[in-house]
Amino acid sequence: MDTTMRDGEQKAGIALNMSDKIEIFKLLDALNIYQVEAGIPAMGGDEKRCIAKMAELGLKSKVSGWNRMVLEDIDHSLDCKVDILHISVPCSDIQIYSKLSRDRHWVVENLRKCIEYAKENGAALSIGLEDASRADIDFLLQIVFLVRGYGINRIRFADTVGIMMRSEIYEAVKKIKEEAGIGVEVHAHNDFGMAVSNSISAVTAGAEFVDCTIGGIGERTGNCNYLHFIKAAKGQLGIYDNLKLDEAVYLQDKILKIINKN
């Protein structure tokens, strides 16, 4: 899974234009990335037009749009006709109380509203557990069961501020898999240099999807670096035998040239 053009582009100072993003999308497709998180349609303007264009191209990589738990955001994603509509749900008390000035009950009810609205409009959904690493595991499971009840088959476990230890993420993902039997996507940040090892750990616990960015770019210290993850997965897990590293390096370098051109 790639989030270069969403979390990656959120790195302070990066500003890609439409032709940059389309070119990057094509290169990611050449890397056989399963799903590309193309951006935030609710930003409107060129960003929204660009995401719609990517969805229209009909390449192998699925296109997803990132949304807050806000109906207007969902409308923007629906306009873009993305393959997957991702709704991010603040799950930790610090995010719910400090950022949103709400409570857990509001989060649950608002999530229901957003899911029902999106499904009524025919959207395929994935749900993100924002700041899952600092959230109460029982509340996380409550959200996961709610999501599964709507027939949604994937959640994103986000270590939003990069503080998780790899044994902790292993236990959390394992618990979610065992108790809810839902697909898990891991989204790690690199604040203590552990985004790759946490992603590997999540995979050993059963996570089927790993969010990466090219060059590891992203908020603050960035996200799980795609190339580093592939190297670690090959070396530690013995997977991706069919992936040629030099080809990945070549394509990554082309993408980084576009991102760093200014």
Added chain:
Amino acid sequence: MLTNIKKNKKVTIIDRILPELGLSGTGAAIEQAVFFCSMLKQAGVDMFEVDNSINEDILGLSRDMNFIFRIKSMEDISCVMKHAIRHCIIDTEIPEAEKVLKKLCSNGIKATVEIRAEGKEKLLEIRETAELRKAHCIRITGLNHMLACQWDKYAGEIKASLGVTLDCCPENRFYSANAIALEMLMENADILTVSFFGYGGLWGYAATEEILTAAKTVVNPKENIDLKNLNRAGGIFQFLSGVKIPPMKPVLGEDIFKYESGIHADGIEKNPRTYEPFDPCLVGQERRLVVGKHSGRKAVRQKLDKLNVEYKENDLDLLLKSIRERSIQIGRSLHDIEILELVLS
């Protein structure tokens, strides 16, 4: 020194960067190196690894520092005796390793034997190697293939079987060194060997500044270490090594506390903990709001307030649109002067 709060014991921190920096010269580099060590000591490093490549002036100028000397041959022992260094490390691969170990022990010097282990088989072999009991400490390096929850069990068995102190020095071939070091801080390691910036060796090591900051902010907030000079230490590291610190490098990177996206700017304004793992001041950094393509109204408002610019709320949306368009056009965020130009236009 760090605290293993789970087992209520102290863990010694060794930094092995000095031999990697090629400090054989004289003058400014030596003074800077000594100053660098003093800042790391303040931040929690207990001991510095040195070897015969380092200018001995460093040992002389750093009377209040503790060193562990890497012995490469019998001749190195005279340098150890000259500077009254009480700790040494030897690689089992060096010629006459057993003789060296014997001589160190007979002089009352605490000897660490360094062994590389990549997997379970080697750890089991170490556990059964009776000769290793002669050492004061075993340093296990490598560990590139150890996944979560895998190797602590063997670490405990090695200590129990050999009656030694255990030093863990994970390598970073597969980007797991920090993870392993922090696991061992909370489990069976008595000593952690790390390197500033993770510098050195074939694949690098766990990064000192990242481990110390994680120890203080995540593992044990009561840890009595002062990290505020880590950023300055980063500057000296750049001078001594000639390596530029990448902008996104954890703890030290110049971009890591910049924020732009509307959602993050809003969250940080309300409570920085929403999107920061720790206060940047802790490590001598500061947060900085940047305005560009991903900014929201609140961020623009904040920036205008900071620039003491008067504005009407009704104009903010138009200004935001202009900022986003300009940012996309130039492919980066806007400098303050460029924001002011847009305001005036």
